[in-house]
Amino acid sequence: MPETRALPLDEPIVTGNTKAAVKAAGGKSADLWMLPYDEIHFDPRDNVRPLDNAWAKHLAKLIQTNGYDKSQPLHCYIRKVNGEDLVYLWKGQHRFHGIGIAIDNGFDPGLIPIVIADAKTVDRVNMIFGGLTSNESKANSPLDLAEKITELREQHGIDDATICKRLEITQQTIRDVMLLAGAPAEIHKLVRTGTVSGTVAIEQIRQHGPEKALERIAKAAEQVKSTGKSKVTKKHLDKAPAARASGKITDLQAKQLLQALQSVLHDPVFGKLSPGTIAGVHAALTPHADLLDAVSTKRTKHPIHTPNEHGAFVDCENIRAPIKTRYGTHPAEIHLAQPDDGVWIYSISAQIGHCMKTGLPSMRHFDATFPTRGQAIRAAVSEFTALIERPNVKGAKELATVRKWLDKLWTMPDPDWTEDMAKEAAK
Structure with a gap:
């Protein structure tokens, strides 16, 4: 059985004093705060995406060749840890790690320019929204989006309407990415490694279910690998042969068709159909009426339900x-x-x-x-x-x-x- 994994939820942030943290770190202020690299702390939970080491190494090479562009400050905040005010990275994790790799390779970037978020705006909710909407960030994958929507919903109680408004996405997008979030861990791995895009994976899950989708994507990955490629696209998956339908209608299928006609017959607006269609439905169903369960078409006055003090409908x-x-x-x-x-x-x-x-x-x-x-x-x-x-x-x-x-x-x-x-x- 494919493995699934739970999404971790994080504790709230305790903010600290900006000036105290910068002074203790030996920094100075100009138009920006300028800090030694080693005085900037990193917590992977503060970023909406996992670190892409290959991307960080790519940025390190650019930094070593062209220098660090100090017009692009890192975005930080102050966190109080064991009574001490420390500078923590918020946005720019790939540039931050790129600088670190460049330093390990002998590059001296000097003091690092940073901007520090107002403590009043620092909490997990704003950090998630800020990370997902940042122009400077690497593009969000559907899986990244699903994980952070889960955190916003379950830990911070943010409703879907607010999420849609702040991220400029639709309810359908939320349903799609949550479908991916509930898929087997093997599909998550294929998306994370770039073997298949999150969009294609969602489409396969919707069409075939999670297990069959995993089987199809994995098989297609082997096929494209044999041709020297690494990316599974919709074109590769569309090549999979479709199941051949039998030319004979089974007893079960026949009963399902009759039940569908029965639903049409008892639909409240059935009388609005053309006379020929109405006659055809009656002619098809009348000889087989005894084979089908009786259907109630009586309209019922349903009660209005009242929520409790928490908004839940206990008497539903x-x-x-x-x-x-x-x-x-x-x-x-x-x-x-x-x-x-x-x-x-x-x-x-x-x-x-x-x-x-x-x-x-x-x-x-x-x-x-x-x-x-x-x-x-x-x-x-x-x-x-x-x-x-x-x-x-x-x-x-x-x-x-x-x-x-x-x-x-x-x-x-x-x-x-x-x-x-x-x-x-x-x-």
């Missing part, structure tokens, strides 16, 4: 998979809440294989709202479908039943769906 609607674990709990649950009329949110809980996920719907943490209960259920099913493709879920004994439950929910008619909603969705 729960839809549970029809089996229980040995502990008496359900392996899969969808939690629905309607905070206002025609406004639905959801959350999911899972206890499948080695996957544990739980949480009630909350006014503080939701990606989107939905106009009907049925649409919220479909969104939850989509999230569950991605979850059960994870390596730590595949092979679980309850998986087949959960899949069947999800399939039934996915094709369930939505009695609250209206013609106006259909027109809006079609735009």
